[in-house]
Amino acid sequence: MSTTAEIPESQESQIKLLNRVVEELNKKYEGIFSAETIERYVFESYTALARTAKIRTHLPLLAEHFATDRLEALRHAGDEIKDSLPQVLFVCTRNVGRSQIASALLKHYAGGEVHVRSAGILPDAEVHPVVLDVLAERGIDIGKAYPKPLTDDVVRASDYVVNLGCDGAYPMYPGKHYLDWDLMDPGDESPERVRAVVDEIDVHIRELWAEMSK
Known part of the structure; x- marks a missing residue:
């Protein structure tokens, strides 16, 4: 499933950075979340933050933090984490x-x-x-x-x-x-x-x- 359509072609370098984030999170959450879920969370997080961002230089990094926090929340809500x-x-x-x-x-x-x-x-x-x-x-x-x-x-x-x-x-x-x-x-x-x-x-x-x- 492609989620890059919402990001303008002028931001191709940021797309590459986001794909790297997806790769790293796939390693971190292997066996916990599917690759499709991780990709969706990363690109959705980027798009959500981009709506109000004044400067986009650090958006991929912020999207990584935001997506990671949301994935951790998803783990918690799904009882993947005990005694948290x-x-x-x-x-x-x-x-x-x-x-x-x-x-x-x-x-x-x-x-x-x-x-x-x-x-x-x-x-x-x-x-x-x-x-x-x-x-x-x-x-x-x-x-x-x-x-x-x-x-x-x-x-x-x-x-x-x-x-x-x-x-x-x-x-x-x-x-x-x-x-x-x-x-x-x-x-x-x-x-x-x-x-x-x-x-x-x-x-x-x-x-x-x-x-x-x-």
Whole structure:
């Protein structure tokens, strides 16, 4: 099955890079996922990220990260992984502010005890610079973070799905903890306002981590 038709011919070099990614992931997931599934995930991930990307130079690398995370989510949802870490998904509208902040803070407090993801209903091109700066003030570096679209596989894999004020709908599955935190989007706010939003999210994250740690 060919999935390259959606990528313009001018991006042939990126197609070659994506094919290399497919080859590497085929080796990694041999016996777990079919070659067709891996190819589809890689090229779908690339296409999804390309819709909002301002600079495409690093898109194949980001697509590799995104596809790998989605494949890991698929493994978890399919019970391929036993006794795995709790899976937490933070969802907001653009995935440039609230969900990135929440994800970074939970990773900061939980360390390697939780698998954390974030996604957006309508993701933007990049994490807001003020959010990066304010988190850096706390010693938290998310310079490599990037906005990602919400996909069904990561919802299925999650034990906790936290909505941080987004208006869009997402799948609801039984047996999961769905939480709603009504928070202002700090994406276009001043540093002072972003610091206040980070403080507000920090309270929620500490409470969530305390509940998960019981």
